[in-house]
Amino acid sequence: MGLNRVFARLSTGRVHVLILEIPGYSLLRMHAEAAITARGWVLAEAPADADVLLVCGEATGTFDEIADGLWNQIPTPRHRTVIVALDAMAATLDSIPTVLTDQQRQLADARQRPQRIEQDIGTHSDEDTDPGHHSTQEPGHAAMHHGHDNGQDHAEMRHNGHGAPATDADTGADMDRGDMEMPGLDMGEMDMSHMDMSGPAGIPLASGDESDRDGLEMDVTHLTLGPILPHWPAGLVVHCTLHGDIIGEALVELLPGREAAEAPSGPLAGAMVRAAELCDAAGNLLSVAGWEPVAAKVLRVRDELLTETASGRIAARLHRTLRQVARSRTLRWSLAGIPKAAGIDARARLHDWLSTAAALLAGEPLPADESDWPATLDDVRGALIGQELSTARLVIACIESSRIRTLMGVSHG
Amino acid sequence: MDSTVTGALWALILPFGLAVAALLAAAGNAVLDSRARGLSATAGMVAPVRETARLLRQQRRTLPGADSLLWRIGGAGLAVAAVLKVLVIPFGNFTFADLPTGLVWFNAMDVLLWALWWLLGWGANSGWSLVGGYRFLAQALSYELPLMFALTAPAVGAGSLRLLDIQDAQDGLWFVVWMPAAFLVYAASVVAFSSWGPFQTATGRDAAGGVIAELSGVDRLLVLAGRYMVLVAGAAFAVPLFFGGGSGPWLPGSVWVIVKSLALVAVFITARRLFPTLRPERLAEIALVLVMPLVLIQVAVAAVIVVVNGGAL
Structure with a gap:
């Protein structure tokens, strides 16, 4: 018991939090990230890496289902909570360690989770799942809603057994229809009568594809990017057909969130909010480019902008980071020519964001105004097709958050 | 006692x-991360x-269609490969296993890492993990050939594949002084096979963790710890290859090896x-067009000098 308690206390000193940001709550999400980091906690990369699912904003409809899907993938001990306003943040975060160390509650939660996926669906598969390994997915939920909506769930591996990419079956808006035509491909949900049982756990093997650019067999898979991915715009979902890790076909959609504009909270003037937003975007782009330590510096500036008012020290730090980013030849070489769309260059974009933020902090007149790429979701799609996945991530990270809001307005009236 | 037996007994403390x-x-x-x-x-x-306490308390997980056996082999294997690498490193005049082909042994172990990282990516039956596996292989194609040639440079210098001989051959001058290119390529390869720093695409945050995206609990702990162990083992191996092994004033040889490794x-x-x-696809160009000839010239120069x-x- 003593050892248990020591372990529990140690482990809650570094809670990993998975944030589900509802579109329209980006400021709240930034505040949450700042508060989480300030506690020495960590932002989770994926559900498997998380202890806590923190929903930022009011989850309705689709997002409620997404939250359920994520929740089912988080290993015990776990906790799920929602914040909709900044003033509730501290109390909500403070309560997390107590819940995670509550032995009885966590044991009860672990017991009610299914040991095997097969048991609940009532099909028998010869897949050998070690009974000691708990599944973190509930098939009940899988049957209720389809993988397309589940963020990073394992519908990502829906290999298409019919030789045609899934996106051919989808006409666009109605995402669930595609699933209806491919029964049983989601999350181990099984329908024996319609299925090619050739693959493991009844998931059909990857196939070839006539449009395949590399001509390799069995490397066409499907992967859904978003709505939960580290450093990914809230509400954006890209359903990809991959050839290896090149995007052959893509379907882009934006999930609707809150419509009302977010009121700045705390002691923040408009310019500071804008500067924080730009630092957020730059930090995300740097993280996607794989330069975490420098991204951390930029995000520290963002956090300080959100929580402090003395801007002299912050500006100095921002300038230092800006210089480091501008000097790096490796970054220039690694990001050169990305993305190929609309004459935008990831490194130039990064530089613009950081220098605009610096100008805002100094109260100087702003440099050149923002570009209007992408004008539609089709522009995004066009820029993604034929790209390697990590390039695609960079392309998406180059889109300004204000552009995403505009696109949201266009696609949802 | 027979030295082999002593070595075997000492080897028990090696993993710890x-x-x-x-x-x-x-x-x-x-x-450093906290300070930033x-x-x-x-x-x-x-x-x-x-983090260790947290992961030990956490539930393990599996996925539909996961190839559990291969997945767990990949996860546990990293730490094992790291221990096997250190096995042949001389600590002063003492070595756990004095193989006449110690250098080749090391090379075999880093080829093993190809399989382990790939199995981690493959076994999970998840999109992002698989992408991580692809990325590692793409990167490995770039670093492995230069690494193999870089490893031959110290062997040429010492005229032996035995690590004690390679270490002793540096009595006059450390190999790093006249084989700088070989050392730089070796160091970059260590960072690459540990999926670390500038070569971390296989475990990148942009791919939600890549090969580790679906791991939780003790499985994740083994991989994260294994990754650091591989990094440390790679650093330790550079000491007999390029930094004169246990040579140094005042302190005993074994301490010098540890100090140099940690540095x-x-x-x-x-x-x-x-x-x-x-990015792996840009790395390939440099690795094969620029680094390969550079390493070959380095080996040639070393051979001529010898x-x-x-x-x-």
Whole structure:
């Protein structure tokens, strides 16, 4: 018991939090990230890496289902909570360690989770799942809603057994229809009568594809990017057909969130909010480019902008980071020519964001105004097709958050 | 007692020693991370301990269609490969296993890492993991050939594949002085096969963790610890190859090996902060067009020096 308690206390000193940001709550999400980091906690990369699912904003409809899907993938001990306003943040975060160390509650939660996926669906598969390994997915939920909506769930591996990419079956808006035509491909949900049982756990093997650019067999898979991915715009979902890790076909959609504009909270003037937003975007782009330590510096500036008012020290730090980013030849070489769309260059974009933020902090007149790429979701799609996945991530990270809001307005009236 | 038996007994403490070194490396990295975010250094120092406690308390998980056996082999294998690498490293005049082909043994172990990282990516039956596996293989194609040639440079210098011989051949001058290119390629390869710093695409955050995206609990702990252990083992192996092994004033040889190894680990941790990720597809071009000829020239230069000089410098 003593050892248990020591372990529990140690482990809650570094809670990993998975944030589900509802579109329209980006400021709240930034505040949450700042508060989480300030506690020495960590932002989770994926559900498997998380202890806590923190929903930022009011989850309705689709997002409620997404939250359920994520929740089912988080290993015990776990906790799920929602914040909709900044003033509730501290109390909500403070309560997390107590819940995670509550032995009885966590044991009860672990017991009610299914040991095997097969048991609940009532099909028998010869897949050998070690009974000691708990599944973190509930098939009940899988049957209720389809993988397309589940963020990073394992519908990502829906290999298409019919030789045609899934996106051919989808006409666009109605995402669930595609699933209806491919029964049983989601999350181990099984329908024996319609299925090619050739693959493991009844998931059909990857196939070839006539449009395949590399001509390799069995490397066409499907992967859904978003709505939960580290450093990914809230509400954006890209359903990809991959050839290896090149995007052959893509379907882009934006999930609707809150419509009302977010009121700045705390002691923040408009310019500071804008500067924080730009630092957020730059930090995300740097993280996607794989330069975490420098991204951390930029995000520290963002956090300080959100929580402090003395801007002299912050500006100095921002300038230092800006210089480091501008000097790096490796970054220039690694990001050169990305993305190929609309004459935008990831490194130039990064530089613009950081220098605009610096100008805002100094109260100087702003440099050149923002570009209007992408004008539609089709522009995004066009820029993604034929790209390697990590390039695609960079392309998406180059889109300004204000552009995403505009696109949201266009696609949802 | 027979020296082989003594070696075998000592080898029992090897995994623990390596784990402690890995913990130190993780703590050092976490301290720097904390500082970058404006947090206290203490928070960084205890971070690996807290992380370990957290992962030991966490539930393991599996996925529909996961190839559990291969997946777990990949996960546990990293730490094992790291221990096997350290097995042939001489600590002063003592070595756990004095193989006449120690250098080839090391090379075999880093080829093993190809399989392990790939199995981790493959076994999970998840999109992002698979992408991580692809990325590692793409990167491995770039680093492995230059690495193999870089490893031959010290062997040429010493005229032996036995690590004690390679270490002793550096009595006059450390190999790093007249084989700088070989050392740089070797160091970059260590960072690459540990999926670390500028070569971390296989475990990149942009791919939600890549090969580790679906791991939780003790499985994740084994991979994260294994990764640090591989990094430390790679650093330790550079000591007999390029830094004169246990040679140094005042302290015993074994201590010097440990000190030099940890210094190299510190260099690797710093490298993570200095360079952004190099994307595998761009890396291939440089590796095969630029680095390969460079390493071959390095080996040629080393060979000429050995012939002219009648041995190592």
